[in-house]
Amino acid sequence: MNQTKPPFSHGYPQTPKPKHFFLAELSVIARYKRQTLEITVDLSTRSIVSNNVYNGHGYPILSNAEQDRAGELPHEYKPFVESVRKRGLNLSQVSCSYFTVGWFGEVKKTKRTLKLQCFYTNETANLFVRALEGITIVVDLEEMKIVEYYDRANIPIPKADDTEFRALNQKPPFGPKLNRFGINQPDGPGFKIDGRVVSWANWVFHVGFDIRAGPVISLASIYDMEKHKRRQVLYRGYVSEFFVPYMDPTADWYFKSYFDSGDYGFGQSQVSLKPGGDCPENAVFLDAYYAGETGTTEKTSNAFCIFEKHAGDIMWRHTEFEVPGIEEITEARPDVSLIVRTVSTVGNYDYIIDWEFKPSGSIKFGVGLTGILAIKGATYTHVDQIKEDAYGTLLSDHTLGVYHDHYLTYHLDLDVDGVSNSFVKSNLETVKVTDNSSPRKSYWTVVSETAKTESDAKIKLGSKAAELVVVNPSKKTKPGNEVGYRLLPAPVTHPLLLTDDYPQIRGAFTNNDVWVTPYNKSEKWAGGLHVDQSRGDDTLAVWSLKNREIENKDIVLWYTIGFHHVPSQEDFPIMPTLSGGFELRPTNFFERNPVLKTLPPKQVQWPNCTT
Ligand SMILES: *[C@@H]1O[C@H](CO)[C@@H](O)[C@H](O)[C@H]1NC(C)=O
Ligand SMILES: *[C@@H]1O[C@H](CO)[C@@H](O)[C@H](O)[C@H]1NC(C)=O
Ligand SMILES: *[C@@H]1O[C@H](CO)[C@@H](O)[C@H](O)[C@H]1NC(C)=O
Ligand SMILES: [Cu+2]
Helix, strand or coil: CCCCCCCCCCCCCCCCCCCHHHHCEEEEEEEECCEEEEEEEECCCCEEEEEEEECCCCECCCCHHHHHHHHHHHHHCHHHHHHHHHCCCCHHHEEEEEEECCCCCCCCCCCCEEEEEEEECCCCCCHHHCECCCEEEEEECCCCEEEEEEECCCCCCCCCCCCCCCHHHCCCCCCCCCCCCCCCCCCCCCEEEECCEEEECCEEEEEEEECCCEEEEEEEEEEECCCCEEEEEEEEEEEEEEEEEECCCCCCCCCCEEEHHHHHCCCCCECCCCECCCECCCCEEEEEEEECCCCCEEEEEEEEEEEEECCCCEEEEEEECCCCCCCCEEEEEECCEEEEEEEEEECCEEEEEEEEECCCCCEEEEEEEEECCCEEECCCCCHHHCCCCCCEEEEECCEEEECEEEEEEEEEEECCCCCCEEEEEEEEEEEECCCCCCCCCEEEEEEEEECCEHHHHCECCCCCCEEEEEEEEEEECCCCCEEEEEEECCCCCCCCCCCCCHHHHHCHHHCCCEEEEECCCCCCCCCCCCCECCCCCCCHHHHHHHCCECCCECEEEEEEEEEEECCCHHHCCCEEEEEEEEEEEEECCCCCCCCCCCCCCCCCCCCCCCC
């Protein structure tokens, strides 16, 4: 296998577009006659280069179409129809959703199955809050039929009152009232889109789409005004896996530990963005295309929005009183950034993924969680009735919001000013003053250490103060610092499951916050290539056991941002966005502040306005 990657394009889009970049070879994963095929197609000759039958554990992403078919099965299944009748419900108002089954220590190869959970939609569009608890339905996806069915309990179905989220079904009073807001860009948008290449301010990058990863940003480079050239930053970045384990070990819930990229396809789950709500009025939209179940073209229109964000923040400022002869100096510059936004709605949850480019050279990664909590029906109507572990927060009558986590593992193939990079841990260490040379007893200093192999770069944040920098050891600034980009992580969120618990074996790529691996074309998916029912034998945690050399090489930084989620009543019936994020920030990459010479903005003249 060819391990070298295509060259980075300088001056994109000034130089001709390298056409062979992504489309010389295509890899296809198909289910055919109950087998998983890994096919490589040469597009130039339109021929199949290789065709392997995959015999390991795990299955490919489920297609939307087969999930929908599975969800219809209970309506024709007599025992289920009977369960619905027994509960006094109207079958035509029952809707079943699909949940991957995971792996819990089975030794023999398991069938390709899916579990269904059904919900009641009478009087609400918020179907996920009205679960028919106690019913287990297992579907064999190859036979497309129900192969296991239990109806264990008759737990009250949470009521529909106060669960509606559509404006048209809300009753007054409305509020809080928010005044209208307009965006005026008298000079037009500051960015250009040429095909899928976006140029804005000093940045140029490519916006790609993948059925599994969702948005893929590649070939991001920044123009250096002093060096009069475009300098490369990121070869490719995307969310490699998205692990969501729930914390309820009971019969109907224990298996709920999803891998939203590998199970459902984070790109396949992308939804059309709504102008004005999802994206501001100055946004431009792009569509996404992927192959459907039978090779048909599936389109998600408005799957991306791109816009300049003027959030009222300060890019930099200073007030100076002390210059003799000058009364007071204040220089301030407003901040602007360029956002590429997508939303993936994976069942109940909506995930907002923002890529934010700043003229200062920073790339900020925004993650927003909103949508509907996973709700468990329960007998309780008050916390005083809860004597045992309820595995969640009681949000309303018969309504538990189950505890869970969200972990997004980003694949960040940085190419800082060139392909060969190193990973440097700059530890901040306390030094004791023992020789009475200073009135101080201590200070801290920076002790840098370059990671030689993968094991040097497995980082669990929080125990030590450290700067984590990807540097180019062969490129130095005038004062001699190695040019680099530093990771500014999110608040530390470590997995709390035991490492030998089955979901955590499959999600072992979250055991460290940071990993660094040598670039390998085959190591794209942190949870493995075939994740549905995987057994954790193809994860980032396994690959990196080889402990390969990573110094002065083409390296990939893997970073996991996590959220422990203890639901609260405000998250019900729909969650105000919970936001998190992290940043890649230039560190000795530029000779000085790259936005020093950004001029103060000109006053905008609003049309039909007098002051
Ligand atoms: C069941 O629900 C359907 C669809 O909402 C409705 O048309 C029908 O009248 C309902 N039947 C009963 C018995 O309530
Ligand atoms: C649907 O909801 C309405 C209002 O709560 C109720 O009167 C009706 O009985 C419900 N129908 C069924 C079949 O559950
Ligand atoms: C690349 O990754 C694949 C899959 O993990 C592995 O089999 C192969 O040995 C790797 N190659 C190198 C050079 O590490
Ligand atoms: Cu959550």
